[in-house]
Amino acid sequence: MKREILEKLLPVSPSDNFWQRIDQYPLNLITLSREQRDKCILEIHKKLFDENIVKSGPSRQKDWLTGWGENLRNYKKSKDPKDLIPKYYNKYKFIRFDSDLYTFQNDETELNTVRILINYIADIYLRKSNTIIELGAGTCHHLYELSKILNPSTNFYALDWSESTTKIAERLKDNNHMKNIKSFKFDFFNPDWDNIHKIPEANQSIVFSFAALEQIGSDFKKLYNFINVKIKPLYVVHLEPIGELLPDNDLLSLLSKKYFLKRNYLNGYLDFLRNKANNKEIIIETQSRMPFGSLFIEGYSLVVWRPLQK
Secondary structure (H helix, E strand, O other): OOHHHHHOOOOOOOOHHHHHHHHHOOOOOEEOOHHHHHHHHHHHHHHHOOOOOOOOOHHHHHHHHHHHHHHHHHHHHHOOHHHHOOOOOOOOOEEEEOOEEEEOOOOOHHHHHHHHHHHHHHHHOHHHOOEEEEEOOOOOHHHHHHHOOOOOOOEEEEEEOOHHHHHHHHHHHHOOOOOOEEEEEOOOOOOOOOOOOOOOOOOOOEEEEEOOHHHHOOOOHHHHHHHHHHHOOOEEEEEEOOHHHOOOOOHHHHHHHHHHHHOOOOOOHHHHHHHHHHOOOEEEEEEEOOOEEEOOOOOOEEEEEEEOOO
8 A cells, every 4th residue: 555545545644653564564455347346335235135134232242252252262272363363354355445445365455454543543642651441352453463563561451341352361461472461341331440450540541442332333321421430531542433424425435324324333422422522521633534444334434532631
């Protein structure tokens, strides 16, 4: 990916170090033929009318326990962090870039877009703190990536509603892949800090989520209060499906928004934050579409906010 192409699509210009790091994550996107593009759009259209499609919500906790459990078992055997990569990446040979669809030959292309985004938020935001809290940490592969980028003294917290996440975090320490990682089971719908780990000091930590809040639909008020009142972080950084940022006059964007609704993904969160900002409770630093997405959705919009300290 040429720097001059990607840089125009990013809301804040990253450092030269960022560009050097992402050289290891090639994309080499291939333009689709009209026939290929039509087939992709038909596939998306079929999903929108699939009555058996799985919807997000509390009922999916067992699914994530099973999925992350498979990664845990593989990682225990191999001790290779590559086995922490979720199985849903590269399921389809198509991704979104700059509001269009492309195909690729490198099997790690979709994963590389995620790594680029993780490196981006690390370069712009996460490096400002030595305490990083991930909501919906899953297999901890985001945190493992961050541990190679950020200050070695950074403390990481992996919060997830699957017990497998905590076991993975323990294994990461045992295998000397990460030394400063803590984890506990976390309920998005009834959020609280556990009794074992001391909560970070106010205005010191950064909370982030990556395609995790999509699972809570419109039930985000308790989580917001937990973040704003309990954790009181320096920043909150989300890379999530944000329908408010996608235009209705673009076909792929519109289909993405309809897919969000079909799957009961995050809905109304940015408008909620905008209202809080209007009431002087928080400041929204960034609200922007990002250049990457999967076949079905543009699901990595960037929203960054911070509490107004009282």
